[in-house]
Amino acid sequence: MGDIRWESRLLETMEARASEAAELAAEVTRTSREAPAELAGFAARYLERCGLFPFAHNAGARHVNVLARYDGVRHEGGAAPIPPRERHLVLCGHGGVVRPDDAACLAGALWAAALAARLRVPISGPLTVLLVSGENAGLGVPWVLDRDLIEGPTAAVVAAPSGRAHPAVAQLGRCQFEVRVAARSDGADGAGADAADGDSGIPAGIPAPAGADSVIVKAAAAVLALRRIAEMKAEVPRELADLVEASTRALTGGDGRPAVEFDHVSVNIGTIQGGSAIGTVPQRCVIGVDCGLPFGIDTGPVLGQAHQLLAEAGIQAQVVERGSGAPASLTPASDPIVRSLLGAVREVVDPRAHGVLHPSSGDARWFRERGIPAVQYGSSGQTKNRKTADPTEAAKVYALTVLRYLRTD
Structure with missing residues (x-):
């Protein structure tokens, strides 16, 4: 004292x-x-x-x-x-x-x-x-x-x-990254020559061709795929079990359900940016993702899982880590x-x-x-x-x- x-x-x-x-x-x-x-x-x-x-x-x-x-x-x-x-x-x-x-x-x-x-x-x-x-x-x-x-x-x-x-x-740890989806790409990472910022040049008010490659549709599919990162679970270390249990009780929401679960990765799709006007066909869309990391999971496996989920969904995109990740x-x-x-x-x-x-x-x-x-x-x-x-x-x-x-x- x-x-x-x-x-x-x-x-x-x-x-x-x-x-x-x-x-x-x-x-x-x-x-x-x-x-x-x-x-x-x-x-x-x-x-x-x-x-x-x-x-x-x-x-x-x-x-x-x-x-x-x-x-x-x-x-x-x-x-x-x-x-x-x-x-x-x-x-x-x-x-x-x-x-x-x-x-x-x-x-x-x-x-x-x-x-x-x-x-x-x-x-x-x-x-x-x-x-x-x-x-x-x-x-x-x-x-x-x-x-x-x-x-x-x-x-x-x-x-x-x-x-x-x-x-x-x-x-919790933190992993933040961007997923850059392009309308067309020369490479598997979505960073080809056609992945530049901007729109396709189709004037506003003119419908896009029936076969137009919609980057927004691709991005929507990417969001659904990326949400599955939350399926990554970690076993709570025995020495932290009491702390995790007490924290879960303390952070319970008004509906009686835990506001946070500490045994798996949390995923927040924070931003989606693409296109400049309703009547244009965007060439690129960028998705900002923020993940909370439990004990036992670092940034590397999370970024790897993002790549894998996008590939499984048939989406060519570039995954770029942002900020300073930490366990x-x-x-x-x-x-x-x-x-x-x-x-x-x-x-x-x-x-x-x-x-x-x-x-x-x-x-x-x-x-x-x-x-x-x-x-x-x-x-x-x-x-x-x-x-x-x-x-x-x-x-x-x-x-x-x-x-x-x-x-x-």
Whole structure:
């Protein structure tokens, strides 16, 4: 446990000044809607006003990552080197366009760090606040970690929706790809000379020839074939059986049926793009596919299955992987960051709270891939008293987690 006196003081201060968190969440929401590119600057200015010294790092393509470090005392300039094996916690939020629940998580993280600095809360190791952008482009967390912009991180809390009483201690993997279907192709991969973008040139209003090769019909058949990727099943590892069962119960939908099944690949046909007008015959159609991967199935077999299913359906197409695929990942329940955060959630939110395997694949995986234990936490969905997540509640959880993980006793 952390210093009980400081825990009580911080929680009492947050309760008395809860309006600050609500106002900050409203500002985050407004900024992300009106000028999402300015959210990093907004966060940096806020942290600076609160006595921290943020640094903005331009990752390119209009993506800016902001870091600010708190060592338990106010300081200027570069921080002192971190002694070996000292704990160093990263509290990570995501910028850009955010939903109200995301805004509550981000505001809660910023406010928790700001109050710790204002009150000069003693901690035994550094706390780094990280606001990242460019998650899908790899210009956020991986960009920061691969450049050693955070010295010696030992754990991370990702401030993003997971479930009010359900921290995400594990997450499904991710495989995203495009299927490019062409009207005619010189090769088996659908990338022949006739696979260029555009339409056939048949004027609008003139019916296509009876024998015209319809790329849209081919794409429709491809969608039906690709949905069978969901038949790929994996045996749940014995050591994860309890976690999977608890997660299935926690994520049950309103109709009483599981909202997510964790023993097979999930398939979402996210986009279908083809043609430029109703009266033209398109030459090409691109299907965007997003797959959630259970433990035991990686991206390679999924891409291979996509090729096989398309071939069996007689569809010549090109399968192109998009984004950064990743296998399912886990931070063990015995890890100090899991114990610290889960204890905080049980105290602030619900004594029955437990960790879950979450269907999303967010920033926590980048930390885990580099051997840094990570947990995602944030309220999501409505409660009986609120339409959106409570930033004060989130901040209390983050603050207690910081105090307990970076304990001084």
